[in-house]
Amino acid sequence: xxxxxxxxxxxxxxxxxxxxxxxxxxxxxxxxxxxxxxxxxxxxxxxxxxxxxxxxxxxxxxxxxxxxxxxxxxxxxxxxxxxxxxxxxxxxxxxxxxxxxxxxxxxxxxxxxxxxxxxxxxxxxxxxxxxxxxxxxxxxxxxxxxxxxxxxxxxxxxxxxxxxxxxxxxxxxxxxxxxxxxxxxxxxxxxxxxxxxxxxxxxxxxxxxxxxxxxxxxxxxxxxxxxxxxxxxxxxxxxxxxxxxxxxxxxxxxxxxxxxxxxxxxxxxxxxxxxxxxxxxxxxxxxxxxxxxxxxxxxxxxxxxxxxxxxxxxxxxxxxxxxxxxxxxxxxxxxxxxxxxxxxxxxxxxxxxxxxx
Ligand SMILES: Nc1ncnc2c1ncn2[C@@H]1O[C@H](COP(=O)(O)OP(=O)(O)OP(=O)(O)O)[C@@H](O)[C@H]1O
Ligand SMILES: [Mg+2]
Numbered sequence: 273x274x275x276x277x278x279x280x281x282x283x284x285x286x287x288x289x290x291x292x293x294x295x296x297x298x299x300x301x302x303x304x305x306x307x308x309x310x311x312x313x314x315x316x317x318x319x320x321x322x323x324x325x326x327x328x329x330x331x332x333x334x335x336x337x338x339x340x341x342x343x344x345x346x347x348x349x350x351x352x353x354x355x356x357x358x359x360x361x362x363x364x365x366x367x368x369x370x371x372x373x374x375x376x377x378x379x380x381x382x383x384x385x386x387x388x389x390x391x392x393x394x395x396x397x398x399x400x401x402x403x404x405x406x407x408x409x410x411x412x413x414x415x416x417x418x419x420x421x422x423x424x425x426x427x428x429x430x431x432x433x434x435x436x437x438x439x440x441x442x443x444x445x446x447x448x449x450x451x452x453x454x455x456x457x458x459x460x461x462x463x464x465x466x467x468x469x470x471x472x473x474x475x476x477x478x479x480x481x482x483x484x485x486x487x488x489x490x491x492x493x494x495x496x497x498x499x500x501x502x503x504x505x506x507x508x509x510x511x512x513x514x515x516x517x518x519x520x521x522x523x524x525x526x527x528x529x530x531x532x533x534x535x536x537x538x539x540x541x542x543x544x545x546x547x548x549x550x551x552x553x554x555x556x557x558x559x560x561x562x563x564x565x566x567x568x569x570x571x572x573x574x575x576x577x578x579x580x581x582x583x584x585x586x587x588x589x590x591x592x593x594x595x596x597x598x599x600x601x602x603x604x605x606x607x608x609x610x611x612x613x614x615x616x617x618x619x620x621x622x623x624x625x626x627x628x629x
Pocket of ligand 2: 312427
């Protein structure tokens, strides 16, 4: 699917602004963004329920302008997927085939295959209220896949599920996608879900795509403060580049009370104001002063213990705070940093993200 310069205006309100994206065959692509950023509107244009105000959408090279939803090889699973409460699981799935020209035997065969795919064969005769939320989710998915679309658009498919079930269903969704080879575009506002599910992600804000790329690219190489802050957590500081020495730059960061060494980025020459973003898991906390650059003294102010790991908030000499993540590999580790301990923080130059936008 190729999306070229697509915009959508509702009156004077711009819901989607100049979106350019290409989604490859068999890919799971996530549209990620906060509430109201235009995710559903973009999906509805892909499905044909809404015409773009500008731009064009191509599927398999074919321009979709003016092609009605039912003639597109696309199926959209809505944000609140509606199963028919009075129909059995089997009938719900078969409903997706209502408009297909098929014999009864072909239809039954298709439904059987779909139920098998989503592992609900044994529940074929139950009604939606007699199965769990995750199972209902899979019925909706089976119904959507029954027509064998080339492209399946899923709007917040897992939002109704609790955390555990959502994680489990994420993996099922991925395995179903792998087995069918159907291209998935999944809308979510949950960044972890996008990271888990998707081959590539587009991060949206106020109708615009701010960055698209693989989960690793987006997480490790965010292009802006917005994306860095939206995906994962960061502590950011204002700084100014004082020297660029090839791959490494020196950056004066008053908030850290020192000059640091960071990996150089394009567009940040000497003198450039930058934001230095540090992710909690990329900062190491030690009692002794470490060798090398980027060693900063601090004092532990807060500890949030999560069991498998802890999040420390450390006061810096400048008075600022930084979040540092520690893994609790050992049980009741002796000498684990405690409240008000004086500690050292350090990070690799490559771990400091320099942002100019
Ligand atoms: N038919 C419409 N007329 C006017 N404004 C609309 C219409 N549909 C959507 N909008 C507005 O466009 C913006 C984007 O809406 P959209 O439903 O695409 O958001 P979303 O990213 O899917 O949000 P959510 O995560 O809450 O579902 C919102 O500000 C919404 O109020
Ligand atoms: Mg929506």
